[in-house]
Amino acid sequence: MPTIRVELFEGRTVEQKRALAAALTEATVRTLGGSPGSVDILFFDIAKHDWATGGTLWSDPPPPGG
Amino acid sequence: MPTIRVELFEGRTVEQKRALAAALTEATVRTLGGSPGSVDILFFDIAKHDWATGGTLWSDPPPPGG
Amino acid sequence: MPTIRVELFEGRTVEQKRALAAALTEATVRTLGGSPGSVDILFFDIAKHDWATGGTLWSDPPPPGG
């Protein structure tokens, strides 16, 4: 507790995830208290063709005037 | 807002996901109002051996009489 | 299959959810095929103080120039 689940576009390196895990854990403990060991973080890589906003896949060009 | 997360058997094409993202976004805006840009959709491909119903993996033959 | 999870701001009526469930199911079957009975939809009401964008809770006034 707490468990933090991060969905982000695929392509981030392990180094970025290492840094983000440390930063999110630090931010959580600083803000809520508790021990770092109680914080779990999971990363979910999402391909751009698996994420749509406004009905358009992020792997597609934005609609004209979009 | 809203965020829609779709878990579906792996194997769908990007074209199908493009069409489904557009259709789900249109259905959401038509029903709830709001702008398409406020709707996020994420697709999660699930392998048949990672989904079980009735205790049986979908990659396995259904139990006799199942 | 598929399973669709919808996170939306709390406050929608059961009638809106009924309409949205029907519309999302129809859009899914129309786009992917399959039977309506194979589509599950779950709604998760999110309070505005439980959703932040840009570091600001939606229950708070937007930052100046935000």
Place this chain on the structure above:
Amino acid sequence: MPTIRVELFEGRTVEQKRALAAALTEATVRTLGGSPGSVDILFFDIAKHDWATGGTLWSDPPPPGG
């Protein structure tokens, strides 16, 4: 993008969530780059009787020697 979902024991105040949302957003932008506006954070309050570790609900006394 990214979307961060935080499951934590119920009981935190809106002020704590406000601070945590800001801290997690800052940590994410600092580490991954991108704009704060692209970061969404959702909080899910979990009752202690809805979270078990080691087969024991957190609302229950830990097993002897636990």
Place this chain on the structure above:
Amino acid sequence: MPTIRVELFEGRTVEQKRALAAALTEATVRTLGGSPGSVDILFFDIAKHDWATGGTLWSDPPPPGG
């Protein structure tokens, strides 16, 4: 590790959740090995009007012939 998330219709008692948490933890350790303490289980109560199958909310009467 592993983390198990259970979505079920609201209305189950804490006793049922206590028993289910123990049973799921035992089944997981028996099958995968590892220690019970490494298994986390979270329960999510879903109202019948927040779950639809076949386009129909579970709080509604099934469609004729449904």
Place this chain on the structure above:
Amino acid sequence: MPTIRVELFEGRTVEQKRALAAALTEATVRTLGGSPGSVDILFFDIAKHDWATGGTLWSDPPPPGG
């Protein structure tokens, strides 16, 4: 109903998942009643570099004294 989602370190075999699906379904039906066919189970393989506890990725050596 219910739907059970299992996040576990990647590397488990289909045989282990088959056994776990059966064991979790049996445990759920034994404890809550209902039919096995109403229980859905989804497995999510998580790479060790995508899971952090205490700010450290499970793919990394534990911190000294960790």
